[in-house]
Amino acid sequence: MNATESMISLLGRSPDPEQLRHVRTIPARQAVHEAWPGWAHPDVVAAYGALGIHEPYRHQIEAAELAHSGQNVVIATGTASGKSLAYQLPALDAIHRSELRVLSEPGKIHDDGAVTLYLSPTKALAADQLAAIRALKLPTVRAETYDGDTEQSQRRWIRDHANFILANPDMLHFGILPNHTWWARFFRRLRYVIVDEAHSYRGVFGSHVANLMRRLRRICAYYGAGTSFPEPVFIAASATASDPGTSFARLIGTPVREISEDCSPHGSTTVAFWEPALTELKGENGAKSRRTAVAETADLLANLVSSRVRTIAFIKSRRGAETISSITKRLLDEVDPSLPQRVAAYRSGYLPEERRALERALRSGELLGVSSTSALELGIDISGLDAVLVAGWPGTRASLFQQIGRAGRAGQNAIAAFVASDDPLDTYLVNHPEAIFDVSVEATVFDPGNPYVLGPHLCAAAAELPIGVAELELFGPTSESLLNQLVQQGYLRKRAAGWFWTHPESAAAW
Incomplete structure (x- = not known):
């Protein structure tokens, strides 16, 4: 049995199951490293070294160099390619140097320091980034989230003292820009604006965020006139997309440089195109219906979890995520009563502490299987996953590749399966993988002029x-x-x- 057959057998208990329509292999990729830039403060480099990051990847340094030189930049590389370091490095370096200058001149009023505003589409992603920044243990960096969950008693301290603020578009729209006079000192010192998961800003939502970015630039120009930073540098992190530089330039309304060559390592991924078997039930025109993608995905998840394969199953709906989790637990209970407790559902609507607990359990390996909506598609740091199941077409190639990229995050080989729903589009795609793999991913489309x-x-x-x-x-x-x-x-x-x-x-x- 070769490596591909071994991977497939984990899904269907056979190297050639009848539901398997096609197999594609995404080849492994070797890392290309680059030296730390000369401008990076030794304390910041040492902080990354303490976390085991000694050799950054080339795309990280290329993006950081552009941002440090004052150019807006978007880094559009694959899942788990280390995009966070690319925007953290210039931001943290500027903050650290600014704070050291303040400490070296006690009693002197400094109004030209450096601060950073980080924007993410979800609170979960902001919380994950906050944990990553605090893990660096740089005493000069005061990172805080500022969103709807922030206590009123903490908000003034954050405005006046935090130098790395993590917020979201809603909070920027309702809480920060309308009250910009309260934030005058922050805007005068704003050096970098980080827009994470920029590819998620599409459609009407993207049009709103594009105009929000223009309002932000306008306020920054008002407070920045005559200062060291008349307008902040914008840095975006995006999944692989078509023409990300043009898309981000439209989002913020000003020219952007693009970094899209992924130099991070990644193991090979075996992608199975899986069509559930026909049942005796009749559908339209008396034709036999296929088994549902939910039931089929639950079976596959149970197979993988029982083999101790750490797996995420993605599905569009919250109800679907709960159903897959419930069916999987029932199936596993028949095999090993200790396994159902190692499976859970993850979706929006949970309390923040519940989501954090699930994320910790998934990182630690306590959870072997998770059924999730797209809430885990974004760049929350979850490493060590072996397999991904996608129940039904997620809507775009970009989203599919983002979900598939969740497996093999530590460089190991992985398996992914696209499980077709019983509808014409899924049926076509599962039988024509070239329509997915041999066509470029979609562009991010929105209309700021709507x-x-x-x-x-x-x-x-x-x-x-x-x-x-x-x-x-x-x-x-x-x-x-x-x-x-x-x-x-x-x-x-x-x-x-x-x-x-x-x-x-x-x-x-x-």
Whole structure:
């Protein structure tokens, strides 16, 4: 039995199960290392060394060099390729040097220090990054999350003293930009803005975030005029995508450099295209139906867990994640009563402490199997996984590859299976793997000029600071006509200095 057959036999208890339609192997990749840059402070390098990171990868250093030189950059490499170090290194170096300068000159007021704003689409990812930064144990770095869960009593201290703030787009929109006068010192010192999982900002959500980035740049320019950092450097981390540089440039509205060559090591991944067997049940036109992807995935998960293979099963719905977990536990109870407790579901809707406990159990190996929505697709640090199951088409090639990339994160070989649902699209894809592997991944699509999105953001921007004629270019060619429509509708008022918000309530909530 060769290596591929050995991998497949873990799924179906046979090297050639009848449900197997195709097999593709993603080849292993060797690491390409690069020396630490000369500008990196020895204390920061030593902090990474204490965690066992002695030789960074080339793509990490290329991205860090661009950011350190003042250029906006997006790093678009595969899952578990170490993108975090690429944006942490310049940010932490700037913070550390700034704080050392303050300590060396006691009594002197410093208003030109360096701070960083980190934005992520989920609280779970921000919490994971906070843990990673604190693990470096740099005494000069005061990292804190600032989101809806942050206690009111802590918020003022964070505004005044934290130098690495982790937030999300909602908090930036509702809590930070409308109250920018409270954050004046922070904005004057803002050196880097980190946008994690930038590929997730697509569609209407991406259009909102694109306008939010323009409002952020506008506030930064207001407070940064005449300072050492008139506008912060934007650094994005993205999954593999089509033309990520162009996409991120549209998101923030300013030119961007792109790093997309992945130089991190990765074991080979055997990808199985799996179509559940026909049943006796009749579907449309009297044709036999196939077994559901949920039931089939639960069977495969039970097979893998019983072989002590650490596995994640992805599915779109929260109900599906709970169902797979429940069926898997029942199947495992018949084999080994000790195994059901080592399987769990992971989805949004859990309390933060419940999610943290599940993530710790998965990292430590206490959990062998997890059924999850896309909540675990993003870059939460979970290493040592052996297998991934994808129940039903996740919607995009980028999402599929992001999920598959969850296995083999420590460089070991891995197995992944795409389990087809009983619908025409899945049936086609499971029988035509070239439609997935031989076509480039999708571009991130959004429209910052969508009037139903841009209009409310123009109101919010006018409430933050009156919009002057010179700023119209920032919001695109349709912004002036849209502003005049908002004047006619009574939301804004036009004066010689620009457009003003006229309502007593918050424009951010409009």
